[in-house]
Amino acid sequence: MAAQIFAHKTTALTNPPNYALTSHRLCRTLHTSTKQPIVLVACGSFNPITYHHLRMFEIAKDFIQQNTNFEILGGYLSPVSDEYKKAGLVSAHHRVNMCALATEQESSWLMVDSWEALQTYQRTAAVLDHFDYEINTVLGGVSTRDGERDVQIMLLAGSDLIGTMSEPGVWSHDDLDHVLGHHGTFVIERTGAALDQVVDSLARWRNNIYPIAQQVQNDVSSTKVRLFFRRGLSVQYLLPAAVIDYIEQNNLYPDDGPCTEKDRGKESESGEVDTTSSESGRNVQSTLGTETTRLSN
Numbered sequence: 024m025a026a027q028i029f030a031h032k033t034t035a036l037t038n039p040p041n042y043a044l045t046s047h048r049l050c051r052t053l054h055t056s057t058k059q060p061i062v063l064v065a066c067g068s069f070n071p072i073t074y075h076h077l078r079m080f081e082i083a084k085d086f087i088q089q090n091t092n093f094e095i096l097g098g099y100l101s102p103v104s105d106e107y108k109k110a111g112l113v114s115a116h117h118r119v120n121m122c123a124l125a126t127e128q129e130s131s132w133l134m135v136d137s138w139e140a141l142q143t144y145q146r147t148a149a150v151l152d153h154f155d156y157e158i159n160t161v162l163g164g165v166s167t168r169d170g171e172r173d174v175q176i177m178l179l180a181g182s183d184l185i186g187t188m189s190e191p192g193v194w195s196h197d198d199l200d201h202v203l204g205h206h207g208t209f210v211i212e213r214t215g216a217a218l219d220q221v222v223d224s225l226a227r228w229r230n231n232i233y234p235i236a237q238q239v240q241n242d243v244s245s246t247k248v249r250l251f252f253r254r255g256l257s258v259q260y261l262l263p264a265a266v267i268d269y270i271e272q273n274n275l276y277p278d279d280g281p282c283t284e285k286d287r288g289k290e291s292e293s294g295e296v297d298t299t300s301s302e303s304g305r306n307v308q309s310t311l312g313t314e315t316t317r318l319s320n
């Protein structure tokens with residue numbers, strides 16, 4: 024099937040060939056008619072997906088149920104396109120497969136969407152509009168006892184990602200206005216990116232930004248997981264077993280063998296891991312040798 028192009032909201036959206044939204048776990052009926060229906064979308068590399076990526080949705084779900092008038096109809100992971108060209112990014116096809124294994128085996132309500140992954144780079148504003156189009160225009164929104172209603176598409180992100188919204192030159196002002204003003208976001212606290220600071224600098228959209236403090240601090244990152252694979256260290260319990268098997272079968276993050284001082288310099292240059300000191304850093308004793316490697320986010 025040829026790529027489809029259709030105009031919508033902020034941008035013209037293009038579907039990859041044979042694309043269809045995964046919706047088998049999307050709730051199509053609103054249980055409480057007084058609540059505002061929402062779908063959560065997490066954008067990122069997922070290189071690879073970790074348990075904490077899944078846990079972000081559970082943290083948000085608890086917060087939403089206890090503090091808001093929203094009703095969650097579904098949650099999606101949207102891996103970024105290969106064109107994002109971040110250091111060490113394995114192919115989108117593999118990152119989508121890993122997210123699918125993780126969501127299918129570990130969750131009863133999360134799904135992965137390949138629209139963003141399997142085409143040219145798409146800004147987050149366009150990704151959220153794509154979900155809006157698929158869920159509200161193609162599927163017709165959600166059924167309520169008073170008829171169909173539109174679903175609000177909301178971004179779920181860590182405070183490091185939302186922090187980049189205040190950095191000059193990273194996001195366009197129009198996109199920020201669209202993502203934060205129109206869609207809205209839940210922000211999960213991440214070690215090293217203080218929630219207060221992140222939200223204060225986006226004060227004009229404060230009403231649509233929901234900061235969520237972590238009750239259990241967890242600073243796992245995909246970078247650390249990749250480094251562990253490359254050093255031949257155990258990654259058990261940091262990510263689902265099925266994802267670990269998939270990575271090993273496809274040799275996605277090859278073991279470099281014992282690491283020398285020279286190699287550690289190269290890792291730092293490639294952006295794969297920051298080996299400099301930081302407040303959030305931790306000393307990890309390598310089981311491959313006697314060296315102590317300092318890891319940070």
Ligand SMILES: Nc1ncnc2c1ncn2[C@@H]1O[C@H](COP(=O)(O)OP(=O)(O)OP(=O)(O)O)[C@@H](O)[C@H]1O
Nearest residue numbers: 067068069180181184212213241242243244245246
């Ligand atoms: N430990 C964590 N705490 C809070 N948010 C997190 C955490 N890990 C990932 N996230 C969030 O998950 C989303 C997707 O993250 P991403 O795939 O970039 O993972 P990452 O661990 O930051 O990756 P990398 O280490 O490759 O930069 C982002 O919004 C990010 O902020």
Ligand SMILES: O=C(O)c1ccc[n+]([C@@H]2O[C@H](COP(=O)([O-])O)[C@@H](O)[C@H]2O)c1
Nearest residue numbers: 066067068103146147148193194195198
């Ligand atoms: O839309 C934008 O302008 C924009 C600017 C910066 C980052 N993003 C998105 O934020 C995500 C960052 O992922 P990562 O792995 O680099 O933390 C990824 O999905 C990017 O497409 C999006």
